[in-house]
Amino acid sequence: xEKKQYELNLGDHTITAQFTNLTEQADGSVMLSSQDTVVLAxxxxxxxxxxxxxxxxxxxxxxxxxxxxxxxxxxxxxxxxGRPSEEAVLSGRMIDRTIRPLFDHRTTNAIQVVVTVLAxxxxxxxxxxxxxxxxxxxxxxxxxxxxxGAVHVxxxxxxxxxxxxxxxxxxxxxxxxxxxxxxxxxxGASGVVNMIEAMAHEVSEDDMMQALNLANEHxxxxxxxxxxxxxxLGITKRVVAIKDTPAExxxxxxxxxxxxxxxxxxxxxxxxNLYHFEDEWKQKAEELWSDHAEAELYxxxxxxxxxxxxxxxxxxAALTGxxxxxxxxxxxxxxxxxQAGGVSPVLHGSGIFYRGNxxxxxxxxxxxxxxxxxxxxxxxxxSKRFMHHYNFPPFSVGQTGRVGGFNRRAIGHGALGEKALExxxxxxxxxxxxxxxxxxxxxxxxxxxxxxxxxxxxxxxDGGVPIxxxxxxxxxxxxxxxxxxxxxxILTDIQGPEDHHGxxxxxxxxxxxxxxxxxxxxxxxxxxxxxxxxxxxxxxxxRLHILDAMSEAIALPRTDISPRAPKIxxxxxxxxxxxxxxxxGGKTVNEIRERTGAEISIEDDGTVFCTGKDGAADxxxxxxQSLVKDWEVGExxxxxxxxxxxxxxxxxxxxxxxxxxxxxxxxxxxxxEKIEDLVKEGTTLPVTVIKVDKxxxxxxxxxxxxxxxxxxxxx
Numbered sequence: 001x002e003k004k005q006y007e008l009n010l011g012d013h014t015i016t017a018q019f020t021n022l023t024e025q026a027d028g029s030v031m032l033s034s035q036d037t038v039v040l041a042x043x044x045x046x047x048x049x050x051x052x053x054x055x056x057x058x059x060x061x062x063x064x065x066x067x068x069x070x071x072x073x074x075x076x077x078x079x080x081x082g083r084p085s086e087e088a089v090l091s092g093r094m095i096d097r098t099i100r101p102l103f104d105h106r107t108t109n110a111i112q113v114v115v116t117v118l119a120x121x122x123x124x125x126x127x128x129x130x131x132x133x134x135x136x137x138x139x140x141x142x143x144x145x146x147x148x149g150a151v152h153v154x155x156x157x158x159x160x161x162x163x164x165x166x167x168x169x170x171x172x173x174x175x176x177x178x179x180x181x182x183x184x185x186x187x188g189a190s191g192v193v194n195m196i197e198a199m200a201h202e203v204s205e206d207d208m209m210q211a212l213n214l215a216n217e218h219x220x221x222x223x224x225x226x227x228x229x230x231x232x233l234g235i236t237k238r239v240v241a242i243k244d245t246p247a248e249x250x251x252x253x254x255x256x257x258x259x260x261x262x263x264x265x266x267x268x269x270x271x272x273n274l275y276h277f278e279d280e281w282k283q284k285a286e287e288l289w290s291d292h293a294e295a296e297l298y299x300x301x302x303x304x305x306x307x308x309x310x311x312x313x314x315x316x317a318a319l320t321g322x323x324x325x326x327x328x329x330x331x332x333x334x335x336x337x338x339q340a341g342g343v344s345p346v347l348h349g350s351g352i353f354y355r356g357n358x359x360x361x362x363x364x365x366x367x368x369x370x371x372x373x374x375x376x377x378x379x380x381x382x383s384k385r386f387m388h389h390y391n392f393p394p395f396s397v398g399q400t401g402r403v404g405g406f407n408r409r410a411i412g413h414g415a416l417g418e419k420a421l422e423x424x425x426x427x428x429x430x431x432x433x434x435x436x437x438x439x440x441x442x443x444x445x446x447x448x449x450x451x452x453x454x455x456x457x458x459x460x461x462d463g464g465v466p467i468x469x470x471x472x473x474x475x476x477x478x479x480x481x482x483x484x485x486x487x488x489x490i491l492t493d494i495q496g497p498e499d500h501h502g503x504x505x506x507x508x509x510x511x512x513x514x515x516x517x518x519x520x521x522x523x524x525x526x527x528x529x530x531x532x533x534x535x536x537x538x539x540x541x542x543r544l545h546i547l548d549a550m551s552e553a554i555a556l557p558r559t560d561i562s563p564r565a566p567k568i569x570x571x572x573x574x575x576x577x578x579x580x581x582x583x584x585g586g587k588t589v590n591e592i593r594e595r596t597g598a599e600i601s602i603e604d605d606g607t608v609f610c611t612g613k614d615g616a617a618d619x620x621x622x623x624x625q626s627l628v629k630d631w632e633v634g635e636x637x638x639x640x641x642x643x644x645x646x647x648x649x650x651x652x653x654x655x656x657x658x659x660x661x662x663x664x665x666x667x668x669x670x671x672x673e674k675i676e677d678l679v680k681e682g683t684t685l686p687v688t689v690i691k692v693d694k695x696x697x698x699x700x701x702x703x704x705x706x707x708x709x710x711x712x713x714x715x
Contacts, residue, residue, distance in 0.1 A: 002020055015033070056103065056106075060115075149187065149220070153211045182200035184215065188219050192527055267327060285303070318491065338353055349459045355493065359442045366561060369611070371434040392444065420473060432570055464557055471511055476491065479491065567618070575606045597616040633690060641685060
């Protein structure tokens with residue numbers, strides 16, 4: 001095996017890049033490792049652009065292999081890996097969002113990057129994967145404007161900002177227990193940032209910028225190390241034929257379309273006109289060049305030129321005239337509408353939120369602890385009691401198309417909303433419910449993911465979930481002068497055309513107190529820290545404005561949950577009595593479930609959750625309390641005779657599950673000749689506890705002690 005190895009000390013650990021001929025038919029590959037975690041990244045570009053689908057054809061795959069964690073997972077009948085887990089999808093999306101802006105999108109060749117996790121140690125394979133993808137591309141002959149670096153930053157309460165490069169950050173970012181108050185993944189190069197994924201516990205804008213600056217310092221080291229490797233390996237990049245737009249296409253467009261496009265894409269109907277002009281131009285192009293030798297190429301280049309022209313028009317308008325496509329001011333948020341509830345009493349909670357033409361409906365469902373989502377992935381195991389899911393049906397943008405199924409974008413947007421809301425969700429002790437939110441995008445014109453955060457907050461409050469603070473989200477954009485990066489204009493609340501043709505989509509969510517989530521994507525090589533600082537400032541102003549509008553719909557969570565939601569009662573039992581409640585093979589707890597209709601969840605510390613409707617939870621709690629109760633001498637209770645022992649006494653069942661003996665001498669004040677003369681099985685008796693033998697689990701009872709006249713002497 002041919003092998004070449006490079007090392008970098010970053011933070012407290014070493015990252016090792018190993019280049020071998022293991023994957024010699026790939027255009028580029030590297031095995032990157034740190035703290036026993038190993039990932040393999042490969043990059044391949046097709047030999048030509050044949051079969052190009054009409055757009056830049058980049059695919060990124062992040063593959064989990066259970067052997068990487070020394071496990072055999074799956075069902076009894078299928079031990080192969082199935083479709084990607086949510087964690088794999090999100091990791092793949094982060095790689096894609098980092099490397100995509102650094103390609104020339106005029107490239108027609110197909111490009112595929114595949115990252116396979118070979119071993120999981122103490123380092124985060126997701127962070128290593130981004131760096132590995134960068135190295136695989138940078139050391140290949142595929143044209144690409146890298147390398148880039150990726151780092152993880154986590155802040156501990158007790159130690160300020162602490163850098164964690166490639167290390168696991170705890171899954172539960174709880175600021176109340178001394179854990180991490182934010183988890184930040186940052187990617188970039190040459191002093192600019194081109195991807196951010198962050199979750200935070202109401203972190204201030206100043207603290208977030210401190211973390212970004214810290215990340216940038218280490219990104220610079222990673223970039224320099226990768227550049228040294230590229231230089232040492234001496235790879236020559238492949239020359240890919242990229243055809244410029246024919247002058248004939250440009251001239252025709254300028255003659256027949258330029259003026260109306262330049263004027264028509266501004267105003268209330270700007271977005272609609274944008275698509276109308278695109279269709280009109282495509283039709284003209286097909287008519288003009290249908291007989292041309294390269295008709296298909298000409299039509300594609302005509303479409304590409306249209307988008308480049310619109311890019312230039314929107315940039316020029318923003319940079320020179322402070323003009324936006326819908327004529328709003330740079331800092332103005334579109335008209336807002338917020339509604340909490342009012343859809344149907346069947347729902348446990350609901351929210352509707354409008355921002356301009358983006359409309360989202362969110363529904364809340366509450367369940368018991370057993371409804372939590374079980375996680376059994378390669379990297380993440382355990383359970384999740386809070387979930388946010390996002391749907392984007394084709395009708396939301398006035399189109400037809402596939403509905404449902406596996407959708408990476410929907411998974412990514414759902415996860416972003418979940419990150420934004422997780423920091424304000426009450427802990428299990430205070431609110432033991434499993435919480436699921438589903439956001440349905442009903443109409444979309446930019447930033448539906450952030451509207452889903454707002455609608456979900458309304459649904460949580462409508463459902464009586466005692467969140468610590470309302471959360472709102474806003475999408476920010478920027479237009480940068482290609483000739484002078486210091487000349488830029490930040491746009492608040494970007495809509496469709498500004499998202500598509502702008503240089504940045506920076507989503508920022510948070511409360512009045514601070515940031516809870518950030519997601520940054522760019523279409524340029526990156527944005528400066530100065531731009532990010534100003535973006536966060538303007539996002540805060542917009543966020544407060546949105547929170548004001550939401551508070552008019554509902555200021556505080558409702559005091560009670562929906563009567564349609566199940567009730568959960570909580571009790572704590574001694575740990576040594578857990579087995580008593582469960583019973584042999586689960587017999588006792590299953591009997592309680594069948595008797596009451598409640599779901600019962602028992603934790604290792606003795607906490608018991610009883611979940612049910614129509615009094616089921618209370619009934620189950622009462623039975624369990626009685627079952628674990630330590631009876632004391634002198635306590636009085638009613639019980640049912642379940643067995644008669646001739647000449648000895650009767651066994652009485654009381655307190656739901658306890659049994660005790662009433663000796664024949666304790667039945668009455670007179671001598672009892674025959675027990676059946678006084679009682680039969682099923683008779684209810686008032687009894688008093690007169691003896692408790694805890695070691696042997698026996699209880700002595702008496703009727704006559706406190707009820708001497710209960711029986712009439714039959715003799």
